[in-house]
Structures are given as C-alpha cells and as structure tokens.
Amino acid sequence: MSRTDLKDVPAATEAATTPAVRPAMQPWNVRDFHPDDLDQLIGVWQDSRIDGVHPVYSLAEIIDACSNGVAVVAVTEGRVVGAAACKIQDDRAWMVMLAQAREWREQGLGSALLAGIEGRLTSQRVRRISALLPASETRIHAFRNSEYRVEEDLHYFERTIPLQPQEIGPLSQLGGRLLPHGLWNALAGMQREKTLIEQRLILPLARTELAKSLGVTPPRSVVLFGPPGTGKTTFAKVVASRLDWPFVEVFPSRLASDPQGLAGALRQVFLDIGRLEHAVVFIDEVEEIAAARTGEASSLQGVTNELLKIIPAFREKEGRILICATNFIRSLDKAFLRHGRFDYVIPIGPPDHTARSAIWNRYIPPAISPQIDLLALAEASERFSPADIEFAARKASQQALEHAVQATGADPEEPALTTAAYLQAIDGTRATVTEAVVKDFYEDIDRIARI
Incomplete structure (x- = not known):
C-alpha cells in the first residue's frame, strides 16, 4: 500500500476561499452528506473503483463514516458525482473515501471534496488528516494538489477479525x-x-x-x-x-x-x-x-x-x-x-520413520539435541504414536531429573540425557498401536478410505 499521510488542516476560511481549490465557475456544489444521498454515493464509489484492486476500506466502513463521521458530496444538476468521507479518532481524521464519477475525473473535483472535508474538520479540533491508498492507485493528484505528504517509509498491515x-x-x-x-x-x-x-x-x-x-x-x-x-x-x-x-x-x-x-x-x-x-x-x-x-x-x-x-x-x-x-x-x-x-x-x-524423528526432536531439549541420535530413537520406536513418543520423552526427562537430584559426586559435565537414556525409556513404553491394529488399518485404507 502507498501512504498519503498527515497534514495540518488549514483554517476553515482558507479551505473555503483558496482559488486554486474552488474556482468560481465550477459546475458542482460541495455540501454535507444527507442520508438520501446514500444510494447515489454507493454508485459513485462503485464507479470509482479500479478493477482487480482491493479497497482499503469496505463499503460498510464507508457508510459508517458517512453516518458517524464527516462526509460531503459534490452535486451537479441534482446528481451526486463525487463524495468524500472520514472517520475521526482523537485529533486525527482518517479518509475512508474519496470518489468521483468517471466523467468528472481530472477536473479538480477531488481537490474540491478534500477542501470541503477540511473546512468541516476544523471546527472539530482535528489537526491531522491521514489517508491510505492501494499501491496501484493512480488517482492521487487530489491529495498531492492539496499538499498532502506521501510517507514512503510506512507499512500498512491489516487483519480481519475472524469472529463477529x-x-x-x-x-x-x-x-x-x-x-x-x-x-x-x-x-x-x-x-x-x-x-x-x-x-x-x-x-x-x-x-x-x-x-x-x-x-x-x-x-x-x-x-x-x-x-x-x-x-x-x-x-x-x-x-x-x-x-x-x-x-x-x-x-x-x-x-x-x-x-x-x-x-x-x-x-x-x-x-x-x-x-x-x-x-x-x-x-x-x-x-x-x-x-x-x-x-x-x-x-x-x-x-x-x-x-x-x-x-x-x-x-x-x-x-x-x-x-x-x-x-x-x-x-x-x-x-x-x-x-x-x-x-x-x-x-x-x-508416524513413519521421518515423522518419528521430527516428533522426537520436538521433545528433546534444544541444548542436548545435537548429541542425540534421532535416527536410532526413530528406529527403536516403530509403531509408536505421537502420544507414545511424547510419553517416552517425558519419561526420560523425569528420570534424568530424579537422577540429577539424588546423585552425589557425579560429574557435572556428564549429560543426564543421552541416546541411551531415551532408548531405555522406549523399552519401558508400550506402543499403543499393535501389529494387528496396523494390519487392520492398512486393510481399511484399501477398503474404505476415500481421498
């Protein structure tokens, strides 16, 4: 996403009278949004979208900003041809919509809508206006012409809350x-x-x-x-x-x-x-x-x-x-x-041999993992389920803890957990899956599985 960021809002009189923003002979009138404008506003928003570009703000967020934030529309001959809306957070306003009908682009309408928004924000003690635009957005002239600064070193992150x-x-x-x-x-x-x-x-x-x-x-x-x-x-x-x-x-x-x-x-x-x-x-x-x-x-x-x-x-x-x-x-x-x-x-x-090695590695402390022969553990734990491997690994760790506490005069450099200790724990663990169960399972795959 590209960022069009942060400008101090000019005084209301400036926004309303600057000739470069609103020439006297412009064929539109910028006024406050009315609820009766909603259908036409949605039409303008849809008309202004770029094919294949995902909008930053959803239509629901735009409608909410029109109802609870600040919004203006540009009207000519009784028809809405442009609209701008923002939501206010503390002393900052976020532009959620700046849209123009296709036939009114590149004619200064966007700048006029921004000026209309700015004039109305001054009375609400808003000092900064920010806007987020898709990186592929081409209609950024209105922001540049209105002296908005582009912040290139910003990143936009978004996550949709999965639960309503x-x-x-x-x-x-x-x-x-x-x-x-x-x-x-x-x-x-x-x-x-x-x-x-x-x-x-x-x-x-x-x-x-x-x-x-x-x-x-x-x-x-x-x-x-x-x-x-x-x-x-x-x-x-x-x-x-x-x-x-x-x-x-x-x-x-x-x-x-x-x-x-x-x-x-x-x-x-x-x-x-x-x-x-x-x-x-x-x-x-x-x-x-x-x-x-x-x-x-x-x-x-x-x-x-x-x-x-x-x-x-x-x-x-x-x-x-x-x-x-x-x-x-x-x-x-x-x-x-x-x-x-x-x-x-x-x-x-x-789990197969490769999977058993990966599962064993998950339960072996990282500090000693390089010294453990994972292939030997995987070979010795054939038919072990993931739960069986977890049990054997925890059993070896528990035995090592007990040995470390009880032993006196033991070499502190000697590791308490070794491949032999894990193999001993494997010997003391009964596999949940028997050979008969494995045989039935593979028969069930042939007869019943649907993948």
Missing part, C-alpha cells in the same frame, strides 16, 4: 473457541497426512472462489480414521487454526444427560452452530453415535438416525466443515459413510 460480535454468545454457549495460530507448524512430522489435509481440505476452503472457478466444491464433511493416539483430534484443530475459524467440539457423552435426550440435544447443538458464520465442528469417537444399526430398536439407533439427518442439512451452508474421527471405522453404520454425506474418508496412521 453477534457470534461471541453462541460460540461461548457451544463451548467453542478460536485456536491460536501456528498449530500447523507445531505439528511435527506426519508429512503425508499434512499434505493430504492441506490439499483436500484447507486449500479449497481458504481459496473458495478459485476452487469454484476450477470446478472444485469445497468439502463440507470428512471422516478421519486410524489407530488411537495418532493425532486425529490434533489434525481437526490445525484445520481450524489454519482457516482462522472457530473450533467447536461436540461431546455426545455430555449431551446424553440433556432432558430432551441425546438425539434432541444433538439436533439443538447443530441448530446453534448454524448461527456461526464459520466453524470447524469436531466429533471424536463418532462410532459411539453412528455404530452399525441392528434390527432391534434402541435409543442409539434413534441417535444414529438423527445424525444421518443432520449431516445433509449441515452441508447446505458454506463456511463450515464437520470433521468426525474414529478409531474403529469398521464399526460405523454403512449409511453413515455413504457418498454425499462425507466428501473424504482420510486415514491418519502411525
């Missing part, structure tokens, strides 16, 4: 939250899964317009499956973190005690979620409420039926995604995984 004020209450009632940035980079290893989720989920949801132009429909619901402890919940959270969407986890066990029953409570939760503009909705261990139905009637079958109704309705609205996770995908009802309910069924398996 009206969403705060519903999100709080749902127990949802905005997750911190950086969770994606903090997820060590698991590169295959990260690439798959980046390409299938995050990219189409973050670049919706581009995706649609290429015929890609952004996903609305997915299933993550795999052995326990492999990071399915973490992946759901990093999706929310990357998209900057609220994360809402639905706990069926907590809903079971609701007076309207689990099915009714589940229905109400999703109705409440519908009040959010964006959301990543997560249901862990979904097999508890979507298990294969039998011929016998039961309360859980009613819950499964309700969930099967909820998902199509959830999918109708953009800006949301449902992520269900399961350790036992074979136990899910066949209708639950049917095409049209879930876009993808993604396997999240135990």
